[in-house]
Amino acid sequence: MKSTLKSLLQKTTLASTVSLLCATPFAAHAQEADNTLLTDRIIIKYKESAKVGRAAIMARETVEKVSHRAGHKMRHLRRMATGAQVMRLEGRKNKAELNAIVSRLKQDPDVEYAEPDLIMRAMATPNDPSYLNQWHYFESTGGLNLPNAWDVTQGEGAVVAVLDTGYRPHPDLIGNILPGYDMISDTFISVDGDGRDSDATDPGDWYENNACQIPDPRYWEADSSWHGTHVAGTIAAVGNNNMGVTGVAYKAKVVPVRVLGRCGGYTSDITDGIVWAAGGNVSGVPTNANPAQVLNMSLGSPSAASCSISYQNAISTARNLGATVVVAAGNAGAVANHPPGNCPGVINVAATNRSGGLSSYSNYGSAITVSAPGGQQSFLNDPNGILSTHNNGSRNPGSDSYFYNQGTSMAAPHVAGAAALLYSVDPNLTPDEVESILTSTARSACNGCGAGIVDAAAAVAVADGGDNGGGGGDGNGNGDGVSWTETNLSGSWRSRQDFTIEVAAGTSSLNVQMYGGEGDADLYVGHSNASQWECISRESSNNESCTISNPQTGTWDITVYGYRSYTGATLEAETVP
Template identity: 55%
Template sequence: MGPMSAPAVNAQPRMLATAAGEKLNQLKKIDKNKVIYTLGEQMDVAKVEAIAASLGNDSRIEYAEPDYIMTIQQTHPNDPRYAEQWSYHSNDEITGGMNLPDAWSITQGSQDVVVAVVDTGIRYHEDLMDNIVPGYDFISDEFVANDGDGRDDNPLDSGDFTRQGECGYSSGQPVPSRDETSSWHGTHVAGTIAAVSNNGIGVAGVAWKSKILPVRVLGRCGGYTSDIVEGMRWAAGLHVDGVPANKNPAQVVNLSLGGEAPCSRVYQEAIEDITEKGTTVVVAAGNEGVRITSRNAAPANCSGVITVAANNKSGERSYYSNYGDYVDVAAPGGETKVKKYDYWSGTYTWQKRPEGGILSTLNAGQSYPGSDNYDYYQGTSMATPHVAGLVALMYAVNPKIEPSTVRSILKSTARQTDCDECGAGVVDAYEAVKKAKLYY
């Protein structure tokens, strides 16, 4: 309450009680003309505001107002497995997280912001369905597609399981070297970006109020560059012959994919056309544990993309992550296994540590689709959707921001950790969103 005239400061409690209609007890003075009073009992805010208004109407009191309680402005989803999503946090124990709760106090995304997941397609997981817009299947090869047809408007992932040697041979060795189960890779990526949150189930997405556009380009043994490029173009709202127009053009394209190749002209032209339209392309650095060159990691080595390395919980570069001058930033990709020294044998061995990976939506089917579930994965494929989701948050607060500016903000706000040769460092969601909001 204050400022008050000197007589009011020293007024008898009886006078104040009459003005307030309640008993008041002086607690403290905060300067010579301002006094804090307490009420005799707990009351709801509306009643306290009414008492303050009554006091303010007294001619002896210049003004009176409640001493409101302020709290930390952080958003914490109620999803039961959110506590396992270490990658969203940043503190003394988790130096490799991306500081999301503070960013969520500014925005949790926007339904007007669409992120294209150009990947294996998607399963209609209960923790994703409400955030999915109609997509497309761009796989043209029947074997790769594994769904009995060619291109169509069904982006559902039918499974990418392969048998030993089914993808050919490399240096005389079968590819894959053993039978592999379906990855449901696109579903995992999509969950990190925009899993439905505050729904009391599963996990939270980085930009949970944004939308996912599933674009299927990968299947058994991977996918052809020609299909990927057309999927990218369509995702951004560009014309593709023989394919209906995309009614939900993406502001962000997530490419958790790549290959040991130079950046082809068809990739580079697509990226230039997409970014010129105002869409940001976010790309995985790759998982070979090598320095990226102009010859070995497309499309991470293309110009105009945001290339993302992976870091672990401690902020170090994940052991598998590619690195070097082509990398712009790092983000949590996790490590589901760690090297431990065996004193008895004097050697290092790998030990499983699934909780060190990235938890997201998945499917339980080994080959063909099964029930919904969740699991931990590791990879630059997991790091990339953290950044794509962050870019979606940036677009939510500043829809007109240019891809080049997005890249610049991500780099200028990144934190320096022990992530060696990881570009500008580990992304900081709060600082990036705050800077994007203020950018003109």
């Protein structure tokens, strides 16, 4: 029967809509400044002297009287501890509508006060003083949309391995560092004078002119980069410690794996590091006590080449152990074909700038999985870069500091941190599921940037089951109703997205509403066994609402159809006993 309902939508109900679209040019829909839908509940407190008792408030005639005065149909939900009453409207209202309703209710001389029953949310924005300089987290155009994700999780329980130059014990990072390992076997590269050991701290990776014996100006001479410390800070610098910056997943933990030193690092050491980080066995090296769910590799070959068998075997081993592998796409400003970013099974990350476009240095093309903020600097330590933990030593370690860097090396840890947030809410995710969530929820960006810029909040919402944590039933969290929320819905003209909700016996109401974002999507609601839709809402925006009283028991279908293209919409459904 479900297929019958869906085919009906395609062949009949929407056919006339499509023909209308073909015949009529799109009209511009006015958007009011206060058009965001806020709540569907009102709190009313009657005066003690009023001749309206508790029983009378819940009586049908009293509710009808209140509804008439409000100008909107209402029903009684419950009595509050203060003696006030919670009333529900038919669908959420925007600020202007709520103000008008409250104003009309206050005209009743028996009403002590009336006010919207607004939804409050946890405010997880960190208190770190330089957070406001981390535009790459919160700016709507080029940022990762982290504040809304942090309202759900800050990365608790997730472990990320950073395969890089090691780490400095920066006070804004050390609290989230777990024991790591130095995988560098060559003492010239290691700089620290020894081979593999359990000390993953970064002694510096500086080199003098011609030391690397590579005919490339980029390898003639360089100070220490403190690259691994910067990358690790983007992933998991400690948050809410009133110090410096914060990380994408600021309650996650980092396992540092030192694979890069003077002039870089060998594939043989890096691939051993991949296996070890994910919890695999490496000869002569003790097993990692904290296997990582995410591996970040902000590294790669400067030249295009095929993915080696060594890399592919190591990556496949890590994936089989459950680890998601995130790799920087490279900074050659060319089509992405650089290992290990071009290896099957990795999330290959391009860099975007503060305006949300492809950074000029970033590799691009069909091999890119997603993109993330990497910055675009015009000068050294430019605020248009990515701010993170650093060190001010030119060769050997100096004082701990913070620094703006740019590169796909900075973009990849944003994605690794976002993946950590996903594992925090669902530790059972597979690498394929993590990639699917990140790509399906990314917001569109430039050509060649993969699925788009990672949207941390939208990805976390999907991993968390699409539930905003709100209670159903009587509205105080103690009911037996069902509720769920899907955020950041987007679609093209004529596109459709299908959802379902289970309705239990005795349910008094099924409420479905959509709001927010831009464009124009329509809402269709109907029982799976029915031959037609129970409710069709076609307002000239994304603001749609369907309320079905005494709905039939069983599965109900909910379809969002793109009357025009639309973005950023929120869909909510609930059953009320």
